[in-house]
Amino acid sequence: MPRLASHSFAVSAGGLRILVDTGNGKQRANPAWHELRTEYPERLAEAGFPPDSVDLVVLTHLHTDHVGRNTREVDGAWVPTFPAARYLTSRVEREFWAGHPMDEPRRQMFRDSVLPIEEHGLLDLVDVAEGGTVIAPGVRLIPTPGHTPGQVAVQLDSGGRSALITGDCVHHPVQVAHPEITSCVDIDPALAERTRRALLAGLAGSPTLVLGSHFPAPTVGHVLADGAGLRFG
Numbered sequence: 001m002p003r004l005a006s007h008s009f010a011v012s013a014g015g016l017r018i019l020v021d022t023g024n025g026k027q028r029a030n031p032a033w034h035e036l037r038t039e040y041p042e043r044l045a046e047a048g049f050p051p052d053s054v055d056l057v058v059l060t061h062l063h064t065d066h067v068g069r070n071t072r073e074v075d076g077a078w079v080p081t082f083p084a085a086r087y088l089t090s091r092v093e094r095e096f097w098a099g100h101p102m103d104e105p106r107r108q109m110f111r112d113s114v115l116p117i118e119e120h121g122l123l124d125l126v127d128v129a130e131g132g133t134v135i136a137p138g139v140r141l142i143p144t145p146g147h148t149p150g151q152v153a154v155q156l157d158s159g160g161r162s163a164l165i166t167g168d169c170v171h172h173p174v175q176v177a178h179p180e181i182t183s184c185v186d187i188d189p190a191l192a193e194r195t196r197r198a199l200l201a202g203l204a205g206s207p208t209l210v211l212g213s214h215f216p217a218p219t220v221g222h223v224l225a226d227g228a229g230l231r232f233g
């Protein structure tokens with residue numbers, strides 16, 4: 001059984017404080033995601049990102065484990081955790097879920113973590129171009145459809161160096177060596193595999209740091225050539 005972590009990334013770029021995904025800390029039917037109390041706000045503040053200082057929240061896709069701390073409960077209402085931030089996700093992603101039948105756990109997630117952001121007028125939908133769309137200096141959204149239709153990875157460029165936050169295009173490092181392994185929660189597994197193979201081919205042997213959204217430690221590494229294949233290291 002592979003172990004997965006659930007990461008939220010804090011990035012400074014062009015004077016902006018940016019979060020990529022917000023994890024989950026709410027009550028959930030799935031025990032793997034239920035009340036993951038990791039002192040997230042406190043640790044974020046310690047890292048220099050107190051909630052009211054955050055300028056942008058990038059949501060790689062609208063799944064429970066990526067949007068859960070978008071909001072917090074105040075007097076029985078869900079309010080934005082990052083009130084000064086614009087929240088971004090891809091237009092394809094939001095529009096897909098608007099027309100997709102949802103079970104009750106997913107409706108609950110939208111009610112407590114997505115709809116309040118829209119109701120506060122804080123959610124912006126990005127038309128992500130095939131070659132990527134820059135949303136802040138050195139921060140580019142890369143379309144990675146398959147896991148969900150509008151999912152994005154996030155490429156970071158600074159001072160001639162680059163990094164890539166995978167989102168759920170790659171759930172676990174084993175998929176670097178075996179991109180044919182799909183996740184049971186991929187909406188379109190065949191497309192997810194094609195996207196993963198293309199992304200990994202572009203990273204193979206490159207100095208780009210790969211930040212795995214669900215990679216357990218070590219979360220950060222490179223895609224290395226390994227015989228005829230690839231490995232994470």
Ligand SMILES: [Zn+2]
Pocket residue numbers: 063065066168214
């Ligand atoms: Zn995920």
